[in-house]
Amino acid sequence: MLDDGAIILDVRTKAEFASGHVKGSKNIPVQVIQQNISTIKGWNKPIVACCQSGMRSGSATSILKGAGIDCVNGGPWTRVQNALS
Numbered sequence: 001m002l003d004d005g006a007i008i009l010d011v012r013t014k015a016e017f018a019s020g021h022v023k024g025s026k027n028i029p030v031q032v033i034q035q036n037i038s039t040i041k042g043w044n045k046p047i048v049a050c051c052q053s054g055m056r057s058g059s060a061t062s063i064l065k066g067a068g069i070d071c072v073n074g075g076p077w078t079r080v081q082n083a084l085s
Contacts, residue, residue, distance in 0.1 A: 001072060006046040010077055011060040016052065022081045030056040030063075037067045047071040050080045 008025035010017050017027040028036050030051070040047065047069060049057035054075035064071040074080040 001046045001048055001070075004046060006048045007043055008074070008080055009040070009047050009049050009060070009071075010051065011049055011056050012051050012077070020077075022050065022077055022084065025050070025077070025080075030060045033060050033063050037064075037069075040064065040069060041067070048074040048080060050074040050077040052076060 008022050010021050010025045010027045011030040011033060012021075012027070013029050014027065021027065028040070033040075047064060049060045049064070049071055051057040051060075054073060057073045057075060061071045061073040074083075
């Protein structure tokens with residue numbers, strides 16, 4: 001998906017995101033993901049969700065898929081970062 005221009009969506013808190021994240025990723029905490037569905041749909045790209053351990057990104061992936069957005073759970077943000085290296 002990343003090769004096809006997917007957007008990396010980090011669903012951790014703003015503070016967690018500020019302490020380290022995948023370069024170029026976007027941050028929308030999982031707690032407010034539902035309120036941001038129209039914004040995410042507007043990106044018109046597949047989504048790779050990530051967080052600290054994979055739990056919150058799993059929840060976000062379920063919400064996004066339920067809204068018709070092409071999304072996969074990338075798991076921990078560090079694993080996504082390593083995949084890009």
